[in-house]
Structures are given as C-alpha cells and as structure tokens.
Amino acid sequence: MKKKARKQKAMTVLPETMFLAGLTEQRTRLVVGMFVAVNLFLCIALFEPKLHTGGDSSSYVLLAESVARLGDGYAQSLEPGPPQAHVQYPPGYPLLLAPLTMIAGRNFVALKMLSVLLTVASVLVFALYARKRAGPGLWIFLAAAFAVNPLVVDYSRWILSEAPFLFFTILALYLIHDDEGKEMGRSFWLGLLGVLWCYYVRSVGIMLVGGASIAYLVRREWRKFFVHAAVSTAVILPWMIRNQLRQGTVTPYLDQFLLRSVYEPEAGYLNLSGMVTRFFTNVQIYSAREFPRALVGSDSAWAGGGFLKILAVVLCGFLVVGLVQIMRKRMEAAEAYFLLSCLAIFLFEEVVSDVRYLLPLIPLALIYIAEGISVAARFVRVKSASRVPAVAMVLLMVIGLSAQAGRIPQNIDLLGRYAAGDHYAGYSPNWRTFFEAADWVKANTPQDAVVTVRKPRLFNLWADRRVKLYPFTSKTDSVLETVFSTDYVVVDQVTGTTFRYLVPALETAPGRFAEVFRTEEPVTWVLSVSR
Numbered sequence: 001m002k003k004k005a006r007k008q009k010a011m012t013v014l015p016e017t018m019f020l021a022g023l024t025e026q027r028t029r030l031v032v033g034m035f036v037a038v039n040l041f042l043c044i045a046l047f048e049p050k051l052h053t054g055g056d057s058s059s060y061v062l063l064a065e066s067v068a069r070l071g072d073g074y075a076q077s078l079e080p081g082p083p084q085a086h087v088q089y090p091p092g093y094p095l096l097l098a099p100l101t102m103i104a105g106r107n108f109v110a111l112k113m114l115s116v117l118l119t120v121a122s123v124l125v126f127a128l129y130a131r132k133r134a135g136p137g138l139w140i141f142l143a144a145a146f147a148v149n150p151l152v153v154d155y156s157r158w159i160l161s162e163a164p165f166l167f168f169t170i171l172a173l174y175l176i177h178d179d180e181g182k183e184m185g186r187s188f189w190l191g192l193l194g195v196l197w198c199y200y201v202r203s204v205g206i207m208l209v210g211g212a213s214i215a216y217l218v219r220r221e222w223r224k225f226f227v228h229a230a231v232s233t234a235v236i237l238p239w240m241i242r243n244q245l246r247q248g249t250v251t252p253y254l255d256q257f258l259l260r261s262v263y264e265p266e267a268g269y270l271n272l273s274g275m276v277t278r279f280f281t282n283v284q285i286y287s288a289r290e291f292p293r294a295l296v297g298s299d300s301a302w303a304g305g306g307f308l309k310i311l312a313v314v315l316c317g318f319l320v321v322g323l324v325q326i327m328r329k330r331m332e333a334a335e336a337y338f339l340l341s342c343l344a345i346f347l348f349e350e351v352v353s354d355v356r357y358l359l360p361l362i363p364l365a366l367i368y369i370a371e372g373i374s375v376a377a378r379f380v381r382v383k384s385a386s387r388v389p390a391v392a393m394v395l396l397m398v399i400g401l402s403a404q405a406g407r408i409p410q411n412i413d414l415l416g417r418y419a420a421g422d423h424y425a426g427y428s429p430n431w432r433t434f435f436e437a438a439d440w441v442k443a444n445t446p447q448d449a450v451v452t453v454r455k456p457r458l459f460n461l462w463a464d465r466r467v468k469l470y471p472f473t474s475k476t477d478s479v480l481e482t483v484f485s486t487d488y489v490v491v492d493q494v495t496g497t498t499f500r501y502l503v504p505a506l507e508t509a510p511g512r513f514a515e516v517f518r519t520e521e522p523v524t525w526v527l528s529v530s531r
C-alpha cells in the first residue's frame with residue numbers, strides 16, 4: 001500500500017516537471033543561452049541611437065571624460081571657471097564608461113554598447129539566481145519572463161546607470177544567496193564587493209548595503225554582520241566625506257526627499273503629514289501608472305489601458321502576498337533590499353515618479369509575484385496549483401513580446417534614417433529644434449561663449465559651450481541676474497519652465513536681447529545678450 005502511494009505521488013508530480021526538472025546541465029545551458037539570445041535580439045531590434053534628453057546621460061559622459069583625463073578630480077566644467085567637484089552621481093558607472101570614451105570619444109552609439117552588454121549579462125545571472133531560489137521548472141519561466149521584459153529591454157539603449165545597476169544588483173544578490181549557511185568564504189567577500197560596487201554605481205545602492213546587513217542581523221550571523229557593516233562603512237565613508245568637504249552635503253538627494261517639488265523650490269519643504277501623504281500617493285502612482293509601463297514598455301500606449309492597470313494592481317497584490325510568505329520562512333538580503341528600496345521610492349518626490357526606479361526591482365518582483373500566485377492557487381485549491389505561476393509568467397511574456405513586436409518595424413526605420421545621416425532621428429519636433437539651435441551655437445559662437453539654457457548638461461555635451469541654468473523662480477531680478485552673466489540665451493519649447501520663469505523675465509528687458517537664430521516650427525530661439 002505504501003509503495004502504491006509513493007508511485008501515485010510520483011505520477012502527480014512527474015508530468016509537471018519531467019522535462020524542466022530533468023534538464024541536463026548541457027540542456028540547461030542551451031535554454032539559458034536561448035534566453036540570452038532572445039534578449040540580445042530585442043535589445044538590438046529596439047535600439048535607439050539618439051541621446052537621452054533627460055540630462056543624466058550627458059552627465060555620465062562628461063564625468064567619464066573627467067575620469068579619463070585623470071586631472072579633474074571627478075568634476076564637471078559646465079559653468080565658467082574651474083571644474084566643479086561632482087557630488088550627485090557616484091563614480092562607479094563613469095569609471096566603466098571612461099575607457100570607452102577614450103576609444104570612441106562622444107560616439108553615443110558605441111557608448112551605449114556597454115548598457116546592451118550588461119543587460120544581456122543580467123539575463124544570464126538572473127537565470128542562475130532564479131534557479132537557486134525558485135527550484136525545478138518555475139525558474140525557467142521566471143528567466144524567460146525577465147529576458148523579454150520590455151522595461152529591461154528599454155534601458156539597454158541608454159547611457160544611464162540603470163543597466164549596470166541592474167546587473168551588479170542581481171550578481172550581488174546571487175553571491176549573497178550562495179553564501180547563505182556557509183562560513184565566511186569566497187561568496188561572502190565577492191557578495192560584499194558586489195554590494196559596495198552597487199552603491200558606487202547608484203546612491204540607492206545603500207539600500208542593498210542595508211538589506212544585506214539586516215539579513216545577517218535577523219539570522220544572527222553576528223560575525224558576518226559585523227564584518228559586513230565595518231567594511232561597508234570603511235568603503236562608503238570616504239565618498240561621503242569628500243562630498244561634504246567639497247560641496248557641503250553628503251548627497252543632494254537628501255534635499256530632494258524633503259522638497260515639495262524640485263521644480264518649484266519656492267513651495268518649501270514637507271512636514272511629517274506631507275511625507276505620509278506622499279508615500280500613499282506614490283503607492284497609487286507606481287501600482288496603477290508606472291507598473292503597467294514596466295509590463296509593456298516605458299513608452300507604450302498600452303500602459304494607459306484599463307486592462308493593464310487592473311492587471312498591474314492585481315499583480316502588485318500577489319507580489320505583497322508572495323513577499324510576506326517568503327519572509328515568514330526566512331529573511332534574505334533580497335527581501336530587506338526590496339522593502340528598503342520601495343520605501344525610498346515611495347518617499348521620493350511624486351513629481352519625478354518614474355518607471356526607471358522599478359527596473360532593479362523587476363527580478364525580485366517576478367519571484368514574489370510567482371510565489372503570491374502559488375499561495376493564492378493553493379488557497380482556492382486550484383487543480384495542479386504548481387503550474388499556475390508558470391502560466392502567469394507565460395502571460396507576462398506574451399503581453400511583453402506583443403507590446404514590443406509592434407515597435408520593431410518602426411524602430412528599424414528609425415535606425416535606417418540614422419544610418420542615412422539623420423542624426424536627429426527619433427526626436428520629437430520640439431527636441432529636434434533644440435538640437436538644431438545647439439548645432440548653430442557650436443558652429444557660430446566663440447568657444448568661450450556662455451549660454452543660458454534649460455538643459456545645461458545636455459547643451460554643454462552637444463554644443464561644447466559653457467552654460468548656466470536659469471533659476472526656477474518667479475523673481476524676475478534673479479532670473480535676469482543669471483541671464484545677464486551670459487552671452488546668449490536659448491528659448492526652447494521642450495519644458496514648461498522656460499515659459500513659466502525665463503520668458504516673463506526676458507519680456508521685462510526687451511532691449512537687452514537680439515535674435516540671432518531661430519529654427520522652423522516649433523520655434524527655438526537663440527538670443528544674444530547685451531550686458
């Protein structure tokens with residue numbers, strides 16, 4: 001009778017896992033290689049040669065050039081005068097970019113290859129990590145869903161810290177997981193190195209440092225806790241002390257957490273009640289607006305549909321259930337890091353809420369969603385409940401691939417136009433005329449000219465001229481004080497702040513400005529300034 005029961009149990013499990021769980025190492029490598037190849041195909045098919053207009057990309061290129069020069073002390077030369085020490089972005093990503101800038105210069109396509117490479121590598125490492133955490137069968141569906149995730153593919157094409165941070169975060173979590181239950185050996189030290197490198201790639205990596213420390217503390221691994229805390233402090237403090245000495249602040253992000261809006265500093269700072277309100281506002285924003293973008297792509301029109309919003313909220317519910325279930329069993333660094341990161345995201349300014357902050361959390365989110373769905377399926381006694389999470393991952397794959405497939409033909413046309421010589425390919429008309437104005441300034445003004453412009457880092461990189469940003473204030477005198485200290489002023493149509501703050505100030509002193517260049521519609525003006 002007992003033999004028959006064992007046979008029956010084997011029969012109920014075997015159909016679900018006989019292929020996936022029985023994969024040989026050779027076939028496992030083949031499957032993982034297939035995911036890597038699919039991700040690489042999507043990264044290339046949806047690659048964009050244009051420079052990101054947010055300004056961060058420009059900073060990273062300029063900082064990488066500073067690192068390559070070896071004499072600036074990690075600084076930027078945006079405004080007139082000597083280079084100014086940079087304190088906002090840690091030097092990890094510029095250090096990775098620096099050799100490429102030495103080889104390729106300001107060839108943005110070449111510089112973007114680093115992001116593509118690290119994105120593809122992230123797929124490989126996540127497959128290894130998911131295999132350890134999810135067990136036979138399910139890990140393959142998790143790895144596949146991650147490989148085709150539109151948000152992962154989106155950030156493979158920008159000169160931004162998202163791709164390197166994603167890769168090093170997954171690698172660090174994999175190493176820390178591999179170290180669990182062992183003595184302090186190679187995995188511990190490599191994991192610690194990975195955690196610290198994450199911090200030096202992005203400041204939010206401090207959450208991973210804290211997450212690992214919390215996990216060791218909760219598990220009462222005292223030796224690992226004290227060593228991790230001591231080494232982390234010793235490695236992180238020099239950067240903080242340097243920033244405090246150079247600019248009087250450990251990090252500019254502290255101010256941004258407290259301001260009501262970085263674009264309206266006159267609005268002042270939030271109190272405790274305001275922070276609580278911001279937290280719940282961001283919970284709503286990220287679950288119903290940004291998470292749908294993570295499922296179909298940051299620029300996809302699908303993200304605004306009712307179905308995607310409902311699906312995203314439901315998946316967030318499963319995520320919470322899965323996270324709680326996993327934490328009930330054992331607290332790992334991944335869970336502590338996930339919670340700390342969500343706390344930071346939800347307390348950051350809602351005016352700058354963006355799907356990019358979710359990218360490094362996508363790998364863990366998939367694991368927690370799968371666990372939550374598994375818990376729900378067992379609770380309602382779904383037949384073959386263990387298959388339901390895999391089905392859910394297949395659904396996410398289908399949605400993600402469908403959303404991206406429609407963009408591929410259009411993007412290939414964009415690549416063709418760029419290859420044919422249209423270096424503005426892919427930009428909206430407002431941005432196209434902005435870059436036309438920058439090209440005019442580069443070709444027709446003295447090299448020592450100074451320009452007032454809304455996007456100083458981007459303009460400096462593109463036009464190679466010193467720049468100043470007008471202050472975001474309705475006080476005309478303050479705006480004009482900045483403008484009158486420069487030689488030219490650009491009146492753009494890429495942001496609302498230009499017509500909110502700059503234009504009203506210029507209109508109070510019309511005799512001090514002369515139009516020297518204007519583009520076609522939508523018009524961007526370049527005005528000379530009479531000092």
